[in-house]
Amino acid sequence: MLDPKSNRLDYGDQLRPPAGYKYDVAVATTYSLDLNTILAVPVSLCFDDTLEGDLRGEKIALLEALEQLRGRVKIFFQQGNIPVPAEFNRLYALLEPFLAPIVPKADGGNDAFTSFHPKLWLLRYCEKANKRNKKYRLIVLSRNLTFDRSWDLAASLDGEPAVTINDSSEPLAEFLHSLIPHAKDFHPLAELAREVRRVKWDAPKGFRDVQFLPGGGAHIADPNERFGSPMDLGKKIDxxxxxxxxxxxxxxxxxxxxxxxxxxxxxxxxxxxxxxxxxxxxxxxxxxxxxxxxxxxxxxxxxxxxxxxxxxxxxxxxxxxxxxxxxxxxxxxxxxxxxxxxxxxxxxxxxxxxxxxxxxxxxxxxxxxxxxxxxxxxxxxxxxxxxxxTDSDENHATALRRLSHDLIAAQWKLCATVGEAVNYHLKLDVSPQIYLPTGFEVQVGIMADQHHFQPLASAIEWKNLKLTRISAFVPLKISGPGDIEKTLVVKADLAIEGGDTRVSAVITELIDTPEKFMNYVRLLLYRDSSKSQWIGADMDPRNAGLHELFGFDATEGLFEQLMYAASRHPEQLQRVGDLINRLQRLETTIPEQFLTLWKSFSPYARAPS
Missing domain, CATH: 3.30.870.10 (Endonuclease Chain A)
Known part of the structure; x- marks a missing residue:
């Protein structure tokens, strides 16, 4: 059952849709998360593949996966529990709408010693032939959304809608409902909370009587609405x-x-x-x-x-x-x-x-x-x-925990205003004032420049930043007595003068050659593009494996693909049209030969029904 030699679970494989189905929406909860891990997860959801292979860096495959999942994934995590990445990635800006930070609160005011700690995925899949037919998967884990290599456990349950309400699913529905105040703009969450009440779950092999046990409620404002213990042992056990x-x-x-x-x-x-x-x-x-x-x-x-x-x-x-x-x-x-x-x-x-x-x-x-x-x-x-x-170690650990909670509970507000040469001036305001314990220091930086940190203050400024180097994620460094060192990342409220156009700017910078543009278009048109082909979109077409789809030199077959999409899958033409419109607004050069060809097909583009 849990033999480490044979019962190993592939995280990415567990997220993949059942045969004949495609990913629809998902909700996840975690105590901590790694931004590069979150970048990799959409590859499994969108391309029906594992997380194996080189998914690091600023790949067009990751860009496309994030674009496909916009408005369809929400990940709840404890504010601050993001490790500082080794390198900045412009795609981090695309992750911000996916993440909902939660500051835990305890009944009685001992907030520093409480945590938002659940770890699960709830996914809904739709049948490819008939999207009204749905299946669900619940993955309950001990692992956070990080690349940590510790030994963990997970259970994966598949479920299908039933005619009547399944009483055993009620605690799961209530838990989902309790998350809604932290992501009011994510409407699929309320849908999932209603739907799971009618889902019948298949227990793992060898088990029966699945019971869901949410516990506590550090994220729930009203103490009277919180859950009890997530444990049900009975009176006496052998x-x-x-x-x-x-x-x-x-x-x-x-x-x-x-x-x-x-x-x-x-x-x-x-x-x-x-x-x-x-x-x-x-x-x-x-x-x-x-x-x-x-x-x-x-x-x-x-x-x-x-x-x-x-x-x-x-x-x-x-x-x-x-x-x-x-x-x-x-x-x-x-x-x-x-x-x-x-x-x-x-x-x-x-x-x-x-x-x-x-x-x-x-x-x-x-x-x-x-x-x-x-x-x-x-x-x-x-x-x-x-x-x-020793006791002194424990006292320092307590002070560090209280300071960490004060930092994540503060209001972090970033304001980006247009400066010189179309670059931006960034100002960070922190309130209320954070008082540091004796011997402790806190420094603040920005993701795009982790070599220059500034001492924590109520207002901090950075100048001459490109739009694509602005991030709502703020890295912090804490140092204290002895060898105490800790880094964390808080997600700030970000306002950008003139509106947030970072996604378009990132797309423009990543699709910076005619070859990359044509690769992107071809893969948008090909309905069953694989993960490896999307990863190859950053390469020369002849080295990316695309010749298998579009002819020996990767330039043939485009007209046929456009014809096929126009007759069978006009929503794919719509995605190409959206890409063209976005790049043209940013005055990005698009090959003239393609634009001439596109004029004949653009009238057939249609949004998915």
Whole structure:
């Protein structure tokens, strides 16, 4: 079931439509995200392909995928939780409408210690032959939308509309509805919240009784409308397995509740550093395991450049009661912030968990066999405890967390005004004033120039910026006592004098040669263009694989493609027409021979019905 040697999940493959269907709309939630990861995801949605291959940089394939998805994807994330990219990409401007930042708030004012933490995708697909026929996919994960290499878990459920309301889908519908105030302009969200109430979901093989468990509600303004715990264990359980990278390091602990209601064995799988911070005495009632160091530091052992640790990030709780086994998997760690006190209070965080019910065949003993081997050769090994962190480390970490929350909760407003030589003057206003703890500093930059940061102030300015180098994403650097360093990115409110025409400007700069323009047109006309062909759109036509579609030298067959589109798929002509109009408004040179040919076909262009 979760054997790392055979049960591996391809993220991009899970987003691909079922056979005979095409992508329609999607909603995703995540605690953190990587801008380059978000750039790659549309390739899977639009071109029905995996995320393999070189998708870095400013590729026309990414531009086209983002253009196709405009108004059809919304990703909710915790404000600030974007790592600073190594390099600026002009396509980041196209991502801004896709992202909805959320500043979490706690009931009682302890906002710095609450998180918007759910991780899921809900996708709707339409049948190619009849778009009124729909299918749905829900992916519940422990992984954020990043290129992180940690060990994670995910469950993918496919569903189809039913005639009657499915009561078990009601919690999912309520969770979607709770997101609407954070993206009022994204109308498909309300549609999805209504539609999922009638969706019947197929449980993964070996399971039954799918139950959706949203938890907490750090994103919900009214505390009375928040959810309870995303955990439903029952009163007494015979055996429990907890897989959680992070745990309460002081009482009250969620693990204490598990101890009190579990009659038999208790297995705990976590990170070595997390277990050390709690100590062997507090965990003496548990059999503790940590990820094998040879797995965590595998890239170091292989001497790979820019190695990253492969530590545990999966969240899973398996409980056995009689012949019944429950699997809870999703975003929640085994902490009071994520689960609440289970029998008393709701959690501070927003979480989303999936409960799957099975029989004894999928009890903890199955995973013990797959994960733990004699002689220390397994994925996990029995943990040997070491000394944890000091009080001074903890105090600095608390100060850093409070400062980080003050930064993401502030109002960040960018205003771009036209300066000299058609370039722009950019001004950033931050309110209210942010007070820094003793020994801490914050510096502010812009995505397009990460070599020059300025100290945080209520107003900061940059001059002489090209339109395509303006971004609503503002990188911040935090430094503090000792070796404390942290970077984060906040999404600011951006206003541009004369209107936001960055998308058109980016398209003009990327399609900067007649060859690239013709490649783009050919691929727009070809109904089944593949990912590899779109990636090749930045190349010379003879080296991009396009000759297979349009003749040996990639110049033949264009007239035939226009004829076919005019008779069968006029919406493809409409997309070509939109591209031409946009480039002409920006006074971009378009090959005259093509414009002459286009005059005969432009009357047949029609928007999709």
């Amino acid at each position: 055996e429990v397995m907890v897989v959680s990278p992070f745990l309460d390091d002081r009482p009250p602990r969620v693990l204490t509740h598990f101890e009190s209601c579990t009659i038999g064995q208790r297995f705990l799988f976590s990170r070595a550093s997390t277990l050390d911070a709690i100590g062997s005495e507090a965990l003496k009632k548990w059999s503790c395991y940590a990820l094998n160091e040879s797995v965590v530091l595998g890239e170091d052992y292989l001497e790979q450049g820019e190695s990253q640790p492969h530590d545990l990030h999966a969240k899973l709780i398996i409980s056995c009661a009689g012949k019944q086994v429950h699997w809870h998997l999703g975003s929640a760690n085994a902490t009071t912030a994520a689960l609440g006190k289970l029998d008393e209070t709701a959690p501070r965080n927003t979480e989303f968990m999936l409960r799957l019910t099975s029989t004894q065949e999928l009890s903890p003993s199955l995973l013990l066999q797959q994960w733990v081997s004699e002689g220390g050769a397994g994925l996990f090994v029995p943990h040997v405890f070491k000394t944890g962190q």
